[in-house]
Every structure is written in C-alpha cells, then in structure tokens.
Amino acid sequence: MFKPDNFKSKIIVRAQLPFYKLDPDTHFLLYDKQLESLYSEEFDLQDFVESFPHRLGLKAGEPLKSFRDFPKNLETVLKPWPQPVKRSHTLVALGGGSLGDFAGFVASILKRGVGLIHIPSTWLAAMDSAHGGKNALNMAGAKNQIGTFYPAQKVFVVKELLESSPRELKEQAYGELIKMALIGESQFFREIIEERRPVEDFMWRFMKNCIEDKYHVILQDPYESKTIRQTLNFGHSLGHALESHFEWPHGDSVLQGIFFSLEWSRYRGLLSQVGYDKIMSVISEKFSRGPAYEFRWYRKPALKAIERLLLADKKINDQGQLNFVFLKGVGKPSVQPVLLTDLLSEAKRQGWIK
Ligand SMILES: NC(=O)c1ccc[n+]([C@@H]2O[C@H](COP(=O)([O-])OP(=O)(O)OC[C@H]3O[C@@H](n4cnc5c(N)ncnc54)[C@H](O)[C@@H]3O)[C@@H](O)[C@H]2O)c1
Structure with missing residues (x-):
C-alpha cells in the first residue's frame, strides 16, 4: 500500500x-x-x-x-x-x-x-x-x-x-520560473541576469533550481500549516482572480500577479526602488513581458468581480485579513496579513481593476 x-x-x-x-x-x-x-x-x-x-x-x-x-x-x-x-x-x-x-x-x-x-x-x-x-x-x-x-x-x-x-506553453511557464527565481533559496535570478542565450534556450538549465527550491520550502511546511509554504503563493492572489475572470492560462496570470505584488512591495517600502527597477527590467528584457494593463486588449474587471473571486479563493479571517506574499528583495519573500479592502484599493491604485 x-x-x-x-x-x-x-x-x-x-x-x-x-x-x-x-x-x-x-x-x-x-x-x-x-x-x-x-x-x-x-x-x-x-x-x-x-x-x-x-x-x-x-x-x-x-x-x-x-x-x-x-x-x-x-x-x-x-x-x-x-x-x-x-x-x-x-x-x-x-x-x-x-x-x-x-x-x-x-x-x-x-x-x-x-x-x-x-x-x-x-x-x-x-x-x-x-x-x-x-x-x-x-x-x-x-x-x-x-x-x-x-x-x-x-x-x-x-x-x-x-x-x-509548442512555444506558447513554454512562455506560459515564465510566471512560475520567475516566481521561483525571485523567492527561491538558490536565488537563481542573479544567474538569469548573466544568461546570454534567449530564454527558450535556457529554461532547461533552471529546471533543477525550480524543483530543488520548491522542495526546500515544502519539506519545511508540507501541509502549509505555517506561513513557509505560503511563500509559494507569491503572485497568486490577484493571479488566480485574473485567471478565473479572464480564463487566461495559469502561468500568464501568475506573472501578472507577480507584477502586482512587486509594485505593492515597492509602494509599501518593503522593496527598494532600485531593487524593483532591476527586477522589472530583467523580466522585460529577458522574458519580453510586462504588466498586462499596458496592453490595448485588456479590459479592466470591476472591483466587485475581483472581490468575489478573492473571497472564494483566499482564507479571510474574522478581521477581514488574508495573508499576502510581498518581496523584500531577491530570495526574501515576506508573508504579511493585509485587509482585503486594502488589497482591492491597491489593485485599483495600480490600475488592475475599475
Ligand atoms: N498542484 C499544484 O501545485 C499546481 C501548481 C501550479 C499550477 N497548478 C495547476 O496547473 C494548471 C496549469 O497547468 P499547465 O500550464 O500545464 O496547463 P494545462 O494542463 O491546462 O495544459 C495547457 C494546454 O496544453 C496542452 N498540452 C499539455 N502538454 C502538451 C504538450 N507537450 N504539447 C502540446 N500541448 C500540450 C493541454 O492539452 C492544454 O490544452 C492549472 O490548473 C493550475 O491551477 C497546480
């Protein structure tokens, strides 16, 4: 058995x-x-x-x-x-x-x-x-x-x-690859910066890092009973809501959620402006990706629609708080309780919802 x-x-x-x-x-x-x-x-x-x-x-x-x-x-x-x-x-x-x-x-x-x-x-x-x-x-x-x-x-x-x-499936994995590169123990984001090859040619190289870094987290908190495993949800709060709302592929949605989390981390003063600029420039140069709110085809969902999806997706406590994963720097995720209303206000401030 x-x-x-x-x-x-x-x-x-x-x-x-x-x-x-x-x-x-x-x-x-x-x-x-x-x-x-x-x-x-x-x-x-x-x-x-x-x-x-x-x-x-x-x-x-x-x-x-x-x-x-x-x-x-x-x-x-x-x-x-x-x-x-x-x-x-x-x-x-x-x-x-x-x-x-x-x-x-x-x-x-x-x-x-x-x-x-x-x-x-x-x-x-x-x-x-x-x-x-x-x-x-x-x-x-x-x-x-x-x-x-x-x-x-x-x-x-x-x-x-x-x-x-097909190539688009490879591209859909960028979100989870970038997530592990930013939050993972081995901090391979620094190695991605050094990579001279186009991303399609270096994905395999970082497979080992992604897998090992994920097990490093899981083995410390397999049932997510502490906040350690929650760090793997980096980018997933807004990401899941966008995925359900637009029926976007999972990885693409997570990457958009990562952009949201990075900007909120910067805005709160947890991530330095220099650190934020560096991360954003690497994502745009190496992966040719940026926040979707810059795209012409993007139509903003209503606050109520995202609120409903977040309420269904996340564990909200009696004080109206949920755990959100911020980034303080490469390899430094930080899980902090935030009010759902604050998350929605921030999504509005950043232009993700109307
Ligand atoms: N359990 C977890 O820890 C965990 C973590 C991350 C994501 N997920 C889940 O994974 C799902 C997303 O996974 P995914 O991105 O692999 O998507 P997917 O399984 O939906 O596959 C995407 C598309 O690619 C096709 N496909 C699969 N392999 C192919 C191949 N080799 N060649 C051509 N087409 C192929 C599929 O038929 C499908 O149409 C979501 O449901 C997400 O919630 C789970």
Missing part, C-alpha cells in the same frame, strides 16, 4: 521517455489526449503510451478540474482501469498541470489512495505543479477549492517531451 507520508518524490530526469517496464497489470496510464498530436516517427511517444494496456486519453484543461463533472469523469477513468481496482495499483499521469491536478485527486481518493507517478508534459507542470503533493478541483468558478495533499512517489522530468511542446 502506498503511504503518502513522504513529500519528497523521487525525481527522475531523463533525456527521453522512460521505457523501462511498468507492470501492465498494476499501472494505469491517464494521459492528455492532446499529446496524440505529437506522435511522429522521430518521437516515441505513441509507443510509450501504447505500452500501457490499461490507459485513457482525456481532454485536459480547466474543465477537467470541474468538481461538478468529477463523478462522470471518475466513472470514465474507471472503465479501462485494471479490474478489480486495488490499492496496490498505480496511476501514471502524463500531461500538464490540469491533468496532474485531476489525476492526483483521483489517486488520493480511489480506495483511499493508490500509487501515483507524474510525467509532466508542460514546462509549468515539470518545474512546479507535479511536485509538492497538492492537487485540486475547481468549484463555482473559483480555482482549487477541493483537493488533498498527495505527493507522487515518482516524477519523471523528460526533456524531449517538454521540448516537443
């Missing part, structure tokens, strides 16, 4: 897909159906998928994380599963963060917990969501309302799989 008491998953970094034998009677593959579009002569993905006699391809994305549709989706998953379902079985999740969140939840509740292996197919999932044991479903238009802590036993980080994904 699998006991999810160890938050340090075994990380297996591979140039190519893992072709070692996984017992076909006990391993079930759940994969993102979109990956079938990557099948080709040069890339053995099809052979890998078809090496699992028990498998299912599902359409990934936020709708797969719907709590309302969960019973129907679970029944669909169970049809091709080796019967009878046993606790000794392992669910192998091949896909991005949405499929990983869904699969992690399924693995955690099926027979009160079956085995779990993640093979992330997006950069964001490989550097972030596959690690740390959080999974989640969305409810009533708000993100990640239902979920469990259930770390994978193994996470395969496969370079050829990530490199085969």
Whole structure:
C-alpha cells in the first residue's frame, strides 16, 4: 500500500521517455489526449503510451478540474482501469498541470489512495505543479477549492517531451520560473541576469533550481500549516482572480500577479526602488513581458468581480485579513496579513481593476 507520508518524490530526469517496464497489470496510464498530436516517427511517444494496456486519453484543461463533472469523469477513468481496482495499483499521469491536478485527486481518493507517478508534459507542470503533493478541483468558478495533499512517489522530468511542446506553453511557464527565481533559496535570478542565450534556450538549465527550491520550502511546511509554504503563493492572489475572470492560462496570470505584488512591495517600502527597477527590467528584457494593463486588449474587471473571486479563493479571517506574499528583495519573500479592502484599493491604485 502506498503511504503518502513522504513529500519528497523521487525525481527522475531523463533525456527521453522512460521505457523501462511498468507492470501492465498494476499501472494505469491517464494521459492528455492532446499529446496524440505529437506522435511522429522521430518521437516515441505513441509507443510509450501504447505500452500501457490499461490507459485513457482525456481532454485536459480547466474543465477537467470541474468538481461538478468529477463523478462522470471518475466513472470514465474507471472503465479501462485494471479490474478489480486495488490499492496496490498505480496511476501514471502524463500531461500538464490540469491533468496532474485531476489525476492526483483521483489517486488520493480511489480506495483511499493508490500509487501515483507524474510525467509532466508542460514546462509549468515539470518545474512546479507535479511536485509538492497538492492537487485540486475547481468549484463555482473559483480555482482549487477541493483537493488533498498527495505527493507522487515518482516524477519523471523528460526533456524531449517538454521540448516537443509548442512555444506558447513554454512562455506560459515564465510566471512560475520567475516566481521561483525571485523567492527561491538558490536565488537563481542573479544567474538569469548573466544568461546570454534567449530564454527558450535556457529554461532547461533552471529546471533543477525550480524543483530543488520548491522542495526546500515544502519539506519545511508540507501541509502549509505555517506561513513557509505560503511563500509559494507569491503572485497568486490577484493571479488566480485574473485567471478565473479572464480564463487566461495559469502561468500568464501568475506573472501578472507577480507584477502586482512587486509594485505593492515597492509602494509599501518593503522593496527598494532600485531593487524593483532591476527586477522589472530583467523580466522585460529577458522574458519580453510586462504588466498586462499596458496592453490595448485588456479590459479592466470591476472591483466587485475581483472581490468575489478573492473571497472564494483566499482564507479571510474574522478581521477581514488574508495573508499576502510581498518581496523584500531577491530570495526574501515576506508573508504579511493585509485587509482585503486594502488589497482591492491597491489593485485599483495600480490600475488592475475599475
Ligand atoms: N498542484 C499544484 O501545485 C499546481 C501548481 C501550479 C499550477 N497548478 C495547476 O496547473 C494548471 C496549469 O497547468 P499547465 O500550464 O500545464 O496547463 P494545462 O494542463 O491546462 O495544459 C495547457 C494546454 O496544453 C496542452 N498540452 C499539455 N502538454 C502538451 C504538450 N507537450 N504539447 C502540446 N500541448 C500540450 C493541454 O492539452 C492544454 O490544452 C492549472 O490548473 C493550475 O491551477 C497546480
């Protein structure tokens, strides 16, 4: 029986897909159906998928994380599963963060917990969501309302799989990469500054930093019972609200949330003007990214709409406060209670909402 008491998953970094034998009677593959579009002569993905006699391809994305549709989706998953379902079985999740969140939840509740292996197919999932044991479903238009802590036993980080994904998926990971570079123990933001190559060519280099820095945080506070793990929510307060409101990709939304958090940190005097200018110039030069309120297509949401999403997403105490992650400098996140009304006023001051 699998006991999810160890938050340090075994990380297996591979140039190519893992072709070692996984017992076909006990391993079930759940994969993102979109990956079938990557099948080709040069890339053995099809052979890998078809090496699992028990498998299912599902359409990934936020709708797969719907709590309302969960019973129907679970029944669909169970049809091709080796019967009878046993606790000794392992669910192998091949896909991005949405499929990983869904699969992690399924693995955690099926027979009160079956085995779990993640093979992330997006950069964001490989550097972030596959690690740390959080999974989640969305409810009533708000993100990640239902979920469990259930770390994978193994996470395969496969370079050829990530490199085969389209450019926009790589770009969607910039938010989480920049987040770890700014808050992480190894402070690799400084190394990003030194990088001469374009970002597409140096993402793989920092994968190890992202993963190690995330485990450094998680292992100190696996169940987020202190404020240590909350530092990983840097950029996520406004980020999640924008993601739900606009249906933007997760990573893009987090990056916008990071811009908001950086400016608020500067405005409060926690982050020096010099530090703020440096960070903003690196993000714009290396990643060609800036706050979305400068874009012409951006239409501001109403304060009430964002307030509703924040109330659903965040834990607000009786004093109307929530914990917000500020940045005091590279490698120095700081979790501080703020009033929800202050957060909304600041979002208004910065021009994110009307
Ligand atoms: N559990 C956690 O700790 C955690 C952390 C961060 C994010 N998340 C969650 O992760 C999700 C975002 O993950 P994501 O960015 O990987 O998005 P995703 O899983 O929704 O994938 C994005 C799109 O890319 C497609 N896709 C996946 N891999 C592909 C590939 N190799 N080639 C071509 N297309 C591919 C998918 O079908 C989908 O259309 C959000 O739901 C977010 O809440 C969870």
